Amino acid sequence: MxxxxxxxxxxxxxxxxxxxxxxxxxxxxxxxxxxxxxxxxxxxxxxxxxxxxxxxxxxxxxxxxxxxxxxxxxxxxxxxxxxxxxxxxxxxxxxxxxxxxxxxxxxxxxxxxxxxxxxxxxxxxxxxxxxxxxxxxxxxxxxxxxxxxxxxxxxxxxxxxxxxxxxxxxxxxxxxxxxxxxGAPDQNKDYGAPFLEKHPELKNFRRFVFLGRVHPKKGPDILIESIAKLRDKGLWDMKGMRLIMAGPVDGPYAESLKSLSRRLGVDECIYWTGMLLGDDKWGALQCSEAFVLPSHQENFGIAVAESLSVGVPVLISKAVNIWRPIVMDGAGLAEEDTVPGCVAMFERWFSMDTTHRELMRSKSHECFASRFxxxxxxxxxxxxxxxxxxxxxxxxxxxxxxxxxxxx
Missing domain, CATH: 3.40.50.2000 (Glycogen Phosphorylase B;)
Structure with missing residues (x-):
């Protein structure tokens, strides 16, 4: 019918x-x-x-x-x-x-x-x-x-x-x-390399990505403050790690986040791209070690599922309502939507060996294909x-x- x-x-x-x-x-x-x-x-x-x-x-x-x-x-x-x-x-x-x-x-x-x-x-x-x-x-x-x-x-x-x-x-x-x-239009395509050619400042770094609206609900301030805490603990390498902030930046809230990063001394490791669409979006996700979203409220999270679709694990808060099946499938980590929670999540990620992280990458796509x-x-x-x-x-x-x- x-x-x-x-x-x-x-x-x-x-x-x-x-x-x-x-x-x-x-x-x-x-x-x-x-x-x-x-x-x-x-x-x-x-x-x-x-x-x-x-x-x-x-x-x-x-x-x-x-x-x-x-x-x-x-x-x-x-x-x-x-x-x-x-x-x-x-x-x-x-x-x-x-x-x-x-x-x-x-x-x-x-x-x-x-x-x-x-x-x-x-x-x-x-x-x-x-x-x-x-x-x-x-x-x-x-x-x-x-x-x-x-x-x-x-x-x-x-x-x-x-x-x-x-x-x-x-x-x-x-x-x-x-x-x-x-998910990504072509699961076999390398979106990451062309993206890095457009953004050579990101080459040769361990990359993490925040992709979405730059809004208080999404917890980007938590993420920036967490990076400062991780740096103080010696876990965030200012010279070897970068956070890609991919979202609209033409607003007062985005400016307040940039001011916060300068005040905390972490602005040099935060790379603002503006809103990304099409191959650029897939490239930012695919070239990253993990997708991070410490949101205060998320009924689903399209960007979370998109990240999983290209085999990128997600580090999300327990306020993202689909966190349980993701964690159960071994496709990501979840903690509370607070600075201590976000720091703990990164600590767990950094404590994993390469084999464990690669296993989580393979489980990420499996999780997407079966659920999202x-x-x-x-x-x-x-x-x-x-x-x-x-x-x-x-x-x-x-x-x-x-x-x-x-x-x-």
Whole structure:
């Protein structure tokens, strides 16, 4: 059965990170299975990333900067609902979610919601004032959208359980689905050598990589402070090791991190690349000894799975919700999302001999292939959609039969 699937998301801008990357990869796999995929976004139609996106995009913007409101979304979705079999909403705190509920709450068209980690209670404790605002919006803006969805999708059991702790008013059909990424386009290609040719300053060093948004949630300050602690312990060789910081650097937070590294005297061993895409991204991962992410909150972590796909072990915090299967598979290490935790993780890594580290590299790709591919994620999503569609058709047929019998 061919499905017509509409993904609703705030923006298709690639700087949005995991959610839009996940949508892109799921769409690609689902199209390969013969399904029709389209995107409904709040972007300005004139935005360059709209035209470059590899799947059809219906851009409803320009939208307001704070909530993403656009008057075009609800009328368009109501008028075009008959063109789709299912709608998948990505993220919950913008008008893309609330507007979808407004448009479809009286419709028979089923919709699902990916929360993308936005119900993790960490946000409640880290940003209490923002949480107060969310508490005012939740009962009428998010709660009904989740309650009326055919399913609210979580990428692991840990994310599902944590979601229940954020708001007292909570009622939805929870579904745990696989999530993933296709990994490197060519598993046999050497991406590392060309990357190092572009960045010769990194040659002849032991390299570690942080790849993702440069945001307080990701814990980059923890990483920089940990390097200073490791240096003081004689474990971080300032002349022989480099940390690749691969992420957008055009913001005040990135500048504060650079200032922190200068103040701690470790700025010479931190190499800022800016945001990396395509072969450059794979090269930064592949040429590194390990990927490091001491995040305070991560429901999945696309970059974690991408690192595993090229056989690079991951050193992550236990706030990355997929840490348990990774550690169980011997593909990485995990500690608390603190400076002592990050230091302990590096100490464990440095204590391993070469044979152990190489074994972990081989297990990294095995872990990715068995757990985190986008193919598995697409199959998981489709199986849940099919179950609902077939169940509703069965109920409809049963209802028709009962009505016919009653008439007789």
């Amino acid at each position: 061919q499905l017509r699937i509409l993904h609703v998301i705030a923006s298709v801008n690639p700087t949005g990170g995991g959610p839009i990357e996940g949508v892109k990869q799921l769409a690609k796999i689902n199209e390969n299975y013969g399904h029709k995929i389209e995107i409904l976004s709040l972007d300005d139609p004139a935005s360059e990333w709209v035209g470059k996106f590899p799947h059809p995009v219906h851009a409803m913007g320009p939208a307001s900067k704070i909530f993403g409101y656009t008057p075009r979304l609800v009328p368009w979705l109501r008028a075009n609902a008959h063109n789709y079999d299912v709608v998948v909403v990505n993220a919950i705190w913008g008008y893309n979610c609330f507007g979808t509920w407004l448009a479809l709450r009286k419709s028979s068209l089923p919709y699902y919601v990916y929360t993308h980690g936005m119900l993790d209670p960490w946000f409640k404790y880290r940003y209490p004032l923002k949480h107060l605002k969310k508490m005012l919006y939740w009962p009428w803006g998010v709660y009904p959208a989740l309650r009326d969805a055919r399913g609210v999708m979580f990428t692991c059991e840990e994310e599902r359980m944590l979601a229940r702790e954020s708001f007292w008013l909570y009622d939805c059909n929870e579904i745990v689905v696989n999530y993933g990424t296709p 591919t986008s193919r598995n994620a697409a199959i998981s999503l489709l199986s849940n959609i099919y179950q609902v569609i077939y169940a509703e058709k069965h109920e409809s047929s049963r209802g028709d039969a009962l009505r016919t019998h009653a008439v007789r």
